[in-house]
Amino acid sequence: MSFQDIIFYFFSAVLVASATGVITARNPVHSALLLVLAFFTSAGLWLLLEAEFLAITLVLVYVGAVMVLFLFVVMMLDINLDRLREGFWKWAPFGALLALLMSAEMAMVLMGEQFAADELPAPPSRAADYSNTKELGRLIYTEYVYAFELAAVILLVAMVAAIALTLRRRTGNKAMDVAKQVAVKREDRIRMVTMPSEKKE
Amino acid sequence: MEYAQELFGNFFGPEWGPALFVVTKNVLLIVAIILPLMLAVAYLTFAERKIIAFMQMRVGPNRVTFFGIPWLGGWGQPIADAVKAVMKEIIIPSGANKLLFVLAPILTFAPALAAWAVIPFSPEVVLADINAGLLYILAMTSMGIYGVIIAGWASNSKYAFLGAMRSAAQVVSYELAMGFALVCVLMMSQSLNLGDIVMGQQGSSFLNWYLIPLFPMFLVYFISGVAETNRAPFDVAEGESEIVAGFHVEYSGMAFTVFFLAEYSNMILVATLASIIFLGGWLPPVDMAPFTLIPGFIWLVLKISGLLFCFLWFRATFPRYRYDQIMRLGWKVFIPITLIWIVVIGLVMQLPSPVRGVFPLNLWFH
Numbered sequence: 001m002s003f004q005d006i007i008f009y010f011f012s013a014v015l016v017a018s019a020t021g022v023i024t025a026r027n028p029v030h031s032a033l034l035l036v037l038a039f040f041t042s043a044g045l046w047l048l049l050e051a052e053f054l055a056i057t058l059v060l061v062y063v064g065a066v067m068v069l070f071l072f073v074v075m076m077l078d079i080n081l082d083r084l085r086e087g088f089w090k091w092a093p094f095g096a097l098l099a100l101l102m103s104a105e106m107a108m109v110l111m112g113e114q115f116a117a118d119e120l121p122a123p124p125s126r127a128a129d130y131s132n133t134k135e136l137g138r139l140i141y142t143e144y145v146y147a148f149e150l151a152a153v154i155l156l157v158a159m160v161a162a163i164a165l166t167l168r169r170r171t172g173n174k175a176m177d178v179a180k181q182v183a184v185k186r187e188d189r190i191r192m193v194t195m196p197s198e199k200k201e
Numbered sequence: 202m203e204y205a206q207e208l209f210g211n212f213f214g215p216e217w218g219p220a221l222f223v224v225t226k227n228v229l230l231i232v233a234i235i236l237p238l239m240l241a242v243a244y245l246t247f248a249e250r251k252i253i254a255f256m257q258m259r260v261g262p263n264r265v266t267f268f269g270i271p272w273l274g275g276w277g278q279p280i281a282d283a284v285k286a287v288m289k290e291i292i293i294p295s296g297a298n299k300l301l302f303v304l305a306p307i308l309t310f311a312p313a314l315a316a317w318a319v320i321p322f323s324p325e326v327v328l329a330d331i332n333a334g335l336l337y338i339l340a341m342t343s344m345g346i347y348g349v350i351i352a353g354w355a356s357n358s359k360y361a362f363l364g365a366m367r368s369a370a371q372v373v374s375y376e377l378a379m380g381f382a383l384v385c386v387l388m389m390s391q392s393l394n395l396g397d398i399v400m401g402q403q404g405s406s407f408l409n410w411y412l413i414p415l416f417p418m419f420l421v422y423f424i425s426g427v428a429e430t431n432r433a434p435f436d437v438a439e440g441e442s443e444i445v446a447g448f449h450v451e452y453s454g455m456a457f458t459v460f461f462l463a464e465y466s467n468m469i470l471v472a473t474l475a476s477i478i479f480l481g482g483w484l485p486p487v488d489m490a491p492f493t494l495i496p497g498f499i500w501l502v503l504k505i506s507g508l509l510f511c512f513l514w515f516r517a518t519f520p521r522y523r524y525d526q527i528m529r530l531g532w533k534v535f536i537p538i539t540l541i542w543i544v545v546i547g548l549v550m551q552l553p554s555p556v557r558g559v560f561p562l563n564l565w566f567h
Contacts, residue, residue, distance in 0.1 A: 002220075003217070003220035029301075029354060033301075033347075033351070036347065052331070052332070052333050053333060053336070056333055056336045056337055056340045057336070057340075059340040059343075059344070060336065060339055060340040060343055063340075063343070063344060064339075064340060064343025064344060064346075064376070065343065065373055065376070068346055068347070068350065068369055068372075068373055069369075069373065071347075071350055071369075072350070072366065072369050072370075075350070075354050075362070075366075076366075130332075131332045131333075131393075132332070132333075133332065133333055133336070133393055178526075178529065
């Protein structure tokens with residue numbers, strides 16, 4: 001077993017353990033944190049495959065932004081754990097059925113001939129100055145530019161919709177207009193009054 | 202170096218020798234980066250107290266010396282503070298989540314140190330010379346927020362939780378502006394490698410630095426950096442006058458000190474990155490005799506110190522932002538500016554090459 005194999009098995013063990021933890025942890029905050037660990041270790045596995053751009057983007061996007069907001073929401077919720085577990089046995093058969101279906105589907109794909117070990121050899125290792133990022137960028141913005149733009153537009157539509165759904169205009173709130181505040185002049189606020197000095201009587 | 206490698210090969214066999222040699226070498230190099238960094242953090246706190254004291258016409262720390270030498274008055278202060286912090290008890294509040302409470306400072310501190318792996322100190326001196334250096338730094342700094350959120354949640358305290366929520370929203374917002382500012386940089390340098398970014402700024406003088414074509418981006422990056430590190434005037438996460446001390450109210454002793462170390466090493470990291478990306482890293486301001494004689498590392502340290510001084514200066518002069526103003530600045534001011542500048546840089550890069558060869562443009566767009 002070489003050094004790289006040991007690293008691979010270490011990451012895989014941590015990944016499987018943390019992924020199991022995500023669904024078995026009692027506290028939802030623990031689940032979310034274990035999911036972060038799972039993301040981080042799978043980024044490590046991707047690095048072993050020399051996919052450094054994808055690995056770092058996984059950490060940057062999912063760990064650095066998505067999970068932070070996720071954790072934010074989970075912490076704010078006042079979750080009653082007993083209430084959550086109430087319907088467990090009622091829904092267990094349905095869940096098991098879904099799990100079985102998914103495992104069957106995965107098995108059908110993974111045990112197919114296209115995914116056999118000799119059909120998918122390890123990618124040839126590249127020289128140190130080979131930039132994965134540059135290659136991906138070139139592909140995305142030339143060959144797959146329409147697909148990329150479509151994905152971007154779909155995301156934009158989702159963003160606009162989310163904002164439009166939650167935006168409500170209240171009348172009579174006291175929100176300040178910063179431009180107006182900055183543009184204020186002395187004359188708008190102060191009135192100089194000349195008055196003769198008064199004598200003490 | 203070869204001798205050590207051979208020694209490892211003889212001792213652990215041909216398969217394990219090289220791997221263990223690499224591990225040992227890297228551990229030693231990491232220590233060689235972290236130890237000076239910790240010393241810099243200690244003396245940054247001293248500099249902060251002295252400089253702010255000077256700005257407020259006070260004296261600042263001037264008692265603790267080494268070996269009773271009077272003119273070193275105050276220089277022993279960071280060491281004394283560290284010793285005091287180590288001796289204090291770490292109190293874990295009742296009802297706190299013990300594991301996460303202890304884990305939180307470590308989770309803040311580890312990414313702050315990990316990001317230093319790809320920082321080039323001079324053309325050859327860099328621990329990991331990787332192609333995706335800039336991305337790696339963004340990924341690592343975005344991890345630091347977990348420590349703050351977990352600290353706020355695990356403390357089982359309302360103040361800590363409020364501080365953590367504020368900090369999370371603020372850091373996520375400013376990360377966007379920061380990322381977009383860096384997009385401009387990598388458009389100009391056409392590389393994510395920090396060493397290559399510095400090399401792209403090489404020329405006859407400081408006019409070649411990215412500071413000049415990307416000046417608005419420099420401002421956005423640096424101000425976002427101040428916000429990312431939760432420093433004044435963006436320190437609503439701590440907000441002494443509103444929520445006591447924010448996410449670290451419940452921490453004491455060494456656990457608190459680790460948060461403190463992480464904040465200051467993040468400050469140094471932001472200043473270092475800004476010097477590398479916008480101020481030409483180790484390049485001298487003018488490529489001429491008296492300036493080139495000074496080693497590049499000294500120039501880098503000078504640039505970092507100048508930016509760190511700005512951090513302290515901000516803290517001494519600006520009042521704290523109100524929370525909605527912070528969000529407005531991030532989302533409605535910085536992000537539009539960066540988006541416009543990306544388009545401007547893109548347009549200039551698409552100009553025909555004779556136009557790009559005209560005087561100011563030929564300095565930056567090769």
